[in-house]
Amino acid sequence: MELIAKGIDITIGKKEIVKNISILVKKQQFVGLIGPNGCGKSTLLKAIYKSLVPQKGMVFLDDVDVLKSSEKKISQRLGVVGQFNEMSFDLSVQQMVMLGRTPHKRMLESDKQEDYVIVEEALKTTNLLDYKQRGFLSLSGGEKQRVILARTIAQQPKIMVLDEPTNHLDIRYQLEILSCVKNLNIGVLAALHDLEMAAHYCDYLYAIKDGEIYAHGTPEEVLTPTTVEALYQIKCQTYTNPVTNGLGFAYGI
Structure with missing residues (x-):
């Protein structure tokens, strides 16, 4: 199953939060959304899993129109792991x-x-x-x-959405959750803050800045010093992590 979002626009109050974003999650592909706080990642995900209705755009799971289908029909195909809220x-x-x-x-x-x-x-x-x-x-x-x-x-589900599920968790639990999801071999769309984890777990990345897609591609294509500096307004150098052989990042202000 593929997840396709086309031309998503979301305005809250008078502010445009998401501006004409289109994304694709292929079968068994782990896709990450990265970008600074407030860039629109979580708002976009909420539109994808029907927590809010976009002003414009379409979301499909194969040929199933998410925005026009019942909650039950979508929940049989799409699962969501978000930031946990306490129960009473x-x-x-x-x-x-x-x-x-x-x-x-x-x-x-x-x-x-x-x-x-x-x-x-x-x-x-x-x-x-x-x-x-x-x-x-x-x-x-x-x-x-x-x-x-x-x-x-x-x-x-055939597709799983992770709405910043590892925020405020220690490293062990972050690794456990992302490793478990990766091994499910289903399509995954995840909003992530940790760039090293995004590089390690994701097959494809969308970098979002000011509500728009700033860059997209493989982690190696997207996570360049130039892009990271533009997204987060910091200095950045990349290197090969000697333990994982994956991308590592050194930051400065």
Whole structure:
């Protein structure tokens, strides 16, 4: 399945936040959105997963028109992992992950054996089997985010959107989440702040500045000192990381 967004325009109040952006996520491709705070990354993603309606533009999952289709139909194809918001009530980890099966059920339909098998596999994929009877609210921030990822995996989406899911998490949990998503072998669209992680995990990047696409291409094509300096208004040098053999970055003001 491919995700196609064409000519997305979003104005909030009197301010243009997203200006005529088009992107493509191919089957099994990990695509990253980078750019400074306030450039429009999260706003664009919200339009893609129907959290807000753009003034102009179209979003398709293959031939399915996202903006004109039901939430249930889209949720069977598109999963979202965002920045976690606290809950005021508690569920077990297993119950939280089971919520991912909701788009595949009729109203008030009970959980089936197939649902339990899928949830168990999602817990295994995210290394949460030992946590399934734990209360969700008792978990750390990184553990909670893994549960949200497991819930999204249980949806069995063909495309996954990551709306800055690793913000405020320590390095270990960032690596766990991005490595897990990479290994799912589905299409992924992720807003990322860490450029080294973007270089390591992404197959393709869109750099956004002032609501417009400033550059796009492979990480090697996009993450040049010139582009990084233009995006973030800093000095930048790139180098080969001796541990990963990937791109590394040195910054200055």
